[in-house]
Amino acid sequence: MTLRALSRFAYRELHQPPVSGLRCAAPVIQYPCPPELCALLLAEQQDMKIHRRIRLFCLSFCIMALAVAPGANAVAQDWRTASREPVGLAPDPAATSEAVVQVYGARTWGWRGYIGIHTWIAVKPTGARAYTTYELIGWRLRSNDSAVVIRERVPDERWFGNAPELLADKRGDGVDALIERIGKAARDYPYGGEYTVWPGPNSNTFTAWVGRAVPELAIDLPPTAIGKDYLRDRLVAAAPSGSGFQVSLYGLLGVLASGIEGLEINVLGLSLGVDPFSPALKLPFVGRLGPAR
Numbered sequence: 034m035t036l037r038a039l040s041r042f043a044y045r046e047l048h049q050p051p052v053s054g055l056r057c058a059a060p061v062i063q064y065p066c067p068p069e070l071c072a073l074l075l076a077e078q079q080d081m082k083i084h085r086r087i088r089l090f091c092l093s094f095c096i097m098a099l100a101v102a103p104g105a106n107a108v109a110q111d112w113r114t115a116s117r118e119p120v121g122l123a124p125d126p127a128a129t130s131e132a133v134v135q136v137y138g139a140r141t142w143g144w145r146g147y148i149g150i151h152t153w154i155a156v157k158p159t160g161a162r163a164y165t166t167y168e169l170i171g172w173r174l175r176s177n178d179s180a181v182v183i184r185e186r187v188p189d190e191r192w193f194g195n196a197p198e199l200l201a202d203k204r205g206d207g208v209d210a211l212i213e214r215i216g217k218a219a220r221d222y223p224y225g226g227e228y229t230v231w232p233g234p235n236s237n238t239f240t241a242w243v244g245r246a247v248p249e250l251a252i253d254l255p256p257t258a259i260g261k262d263y264l265r266d267r268l269v270a271a272a273p274s275g276s277g278f279q280v281s282l283y284g285l286l287g288v289l290a291s292g293i294e295g296l297e298i299n300v301l302g303l304s305l306g307v308d309p310f311s312p313a314l315k316l317p318f319v320g321r322l323g324p325a326r
Contacts, residue, residue: 233263248275
């Protein structure tokens with residue numbers, strides 16, 4: 034019997050009323066609770082309260098995350114009929130002559146939309162009449178040797194019903210040179226022949242690879258970009274923005290610090306962090322809570 038159990042037993046023995054009808058019943062003597070016993074009992078009660086509060090907080094957080102996640106409506110959609118309509122974030126190439134680079138992220142289709150996003154990069158050189166997008170699409174491996182997809186398409190269209198968010202936007206002078214480097218980095222991506230939803234390599238691993246190769250983009254991938262921290266057999270690298278540094282063990286455990294992302298901790302592929310430069314919290318499932326950069 035533990036000391037705490039003994040203390041409860043002793044306290045009950047001191048305070049329980051006599052059993053009627055028994056000659057041996059002793060008169061009730063209300064001893065004051067010994068300080069050491071009271072301390073143990075109070076500590077146990079406090080522990081129980083703390084444990085209840087922790088469980089309640091965890092449950093509330095999960096419910097809140099699922100409720101506010103933009104991908105919460107993705108589960109009910111049929112991918113064959115889900116909307117691919119643009120949302121108006123990309124400038125019209127017919128009316129915009131300057132060079133443009135944009136990085137997008139949108140909740141994935143199905144149950145994975147509760148947890149993570151799909152990211153891609155769109156470019157338009159000076160004078161071009163259409164956008165070229167660079168992204169990694171896992172199911173392309175069913176018929177191709179590489180999941181890297183380079184094609185002309187509307188850059189800001191919904192990803193199977195989910196509206197995209199703009200993660201980076203560069204325009205004007207010097208952007209044509211960035212576009213050339215983006216194209217080279219995309220073609221040099223070393224994991225094009227494989228795709229793993231968790232912990233990577235996946236579409237966010239691809240975008241992070243390009244971001245490190247072209248740090249001028251200053252991409253701040255949110256914590257919902259699961260796979261961004263996957264480094265394969267490397268342990269240390271620049272952060273996905275190309276600045277600062279990160280230490281990552283196969284995308285499952287690590288830490289990141291940079292002037293773009295702030296400070297992040299990665300546990301089992303889920304990132305939690307804070308951005309002190311553009312004050313915001315970074316939470317798994319939810320994403321960035323705070324003003325946009």
